[in-house]
Amino acid sequence: MAKITEIAPDLFRITTFVEPFNIQFSQFLMRDDEPLLFHTGPRALFPEVRAAVASLIDPQALRWIGFSHFESDECATVPEWQQLAPHSEAVCSLVGKMVSVDDCLALRPAKGMVDGEVLETGRYRFRFLATPHVPHCWEAGLMFEETERTLLCSDLFHQNGDVEPMTESDVIDRCRKTLVDYQQGPLANYVPYCSLTEATLHRLAALQPKRLATMHGSVYIGDGGKALHDLAVVWQEILSPPS
Numbered sequence: 001m002a003k004i005t006e007i008a009p010d011l012f013r014i015t016t017f018v019e020p021f022n023i024q025f026s027q028f029l030m031r032d033d034e035p036l037l038f039h040t041g042p043r044a045l046f047p048e049v050r051a052a053v054a055s056l057i058d059p060q061a062l063r064w065i066g067f068s069h070f071e072s073d074e075c076a077t078v079p080e081w082q083q084l085a086p087h088s089e090a091v092c093s094l095v096g097k098m099v100s101v102d103d104c105l106a107l108r109p110a111k112g113m114v115d116g117e118v119l120e121t122g123r124y125r126f127r128f129l130a131t132p133h134v135p136h137c138w139e140a141g142l143m144f145e146e147t148e149r150t151l152l153c154s155d156l157f158h159q160n161g162d163v164e165p166m167t168e169s170d171v172i173d174r175c176r177k178t179l180v181d182y183q184q185g186p187l188a189n190y191v192p193y194c195s196l197t198e199a200t201l202h203r204l205a206a207l208q209p210k211r212l213a214t215m216h217g218s219v220y221i222g223d224g225g226k227a228l229h230d231l232a233v234v235w236q237e238i239l240s241p242p243s
Helices: 043-054 078-084 094-104 172-183 197-205 224-239
Strands: 003-008 011-018 023-030 036-038 064-066 089-093 111-113 118-120 125-130 141-145 150-152 211-213 219-221
Touching: 003 211, 003 219, 011 043, 023 043, 043 078, 064 078, 089 094, 094 111, 172 224, 197 224, 211 224
Parallel strands: 036 064, 064 089, 089 111, 150 211
Antiparallel strands: 003 011, 011 023, 023 036, 118 125, 125 141, 141 150, 211 219
C-alpha cells in the first residue's frame, strides 16, 4: 500500500517501496483548483497510486499529469490517467511533446512548456525549468512550485532504501552511496555527466528551494541551494570522465 505524506501545504508525497530493488517510487499530488500529479509511477504500481490519489481528490478531477522525461516511472500510466480523468492533459517539456509524448504516449495533445514558463493550478504556481540531460534525457525538465519553494526534482538526490518521508538531515552521503553502488552494476551511468550538468545544478541552486522532492528517497527540508551545490560536487567526483 502506498504511503501518503503532506510535505507542504496541499502537496502530497505518495510513495511505494519496492523491496526487490530496494527503492522507493514517489509521486507528488498538488491538491488545488486544477490538481497536478507529478510522476505517474510504473504501470505495476498504478492501482496503488490511483487508490492513494482517490483518497485525496476525485481522480476524475485531475487536470495536469506532469513528469520530467520519457521513462516508465515518470510517465508510464499517462494513458490510464487520461482515461480516468477526461479533462486531464500531460504537461512536459516542449521537446518531450514534439519528439515522443504526443506520438506514442498521451491520448490528447500534451502541454509542452518552455524554460521559465509558469503553470498556475489555482493558489500555486509551477515554473517549468528545462534541464536537458539532467538527470537524463534530452527532453528533461523539472518544476519549481514558487509559493512554497518546492523543487520537484525527479531523479536528483536519489537515495536507495525504505527511508523516511521527509528529513532535515543532510542526504548527500546517501546520494553518494547510491550513485557509487549503481556505478558498480548494470545501472552504471544512468546519470550522464556532460557540459550542461554543472551549470544546470548551479542554476537550480540559485532558486534557493526550501524542499527537494525527489522521486527516490526522502524529501529534503532545508537549504536546497547548498544541497544542490553539494550534489554538483558529488556528481563531478563520481561521474565526470577522467582527465
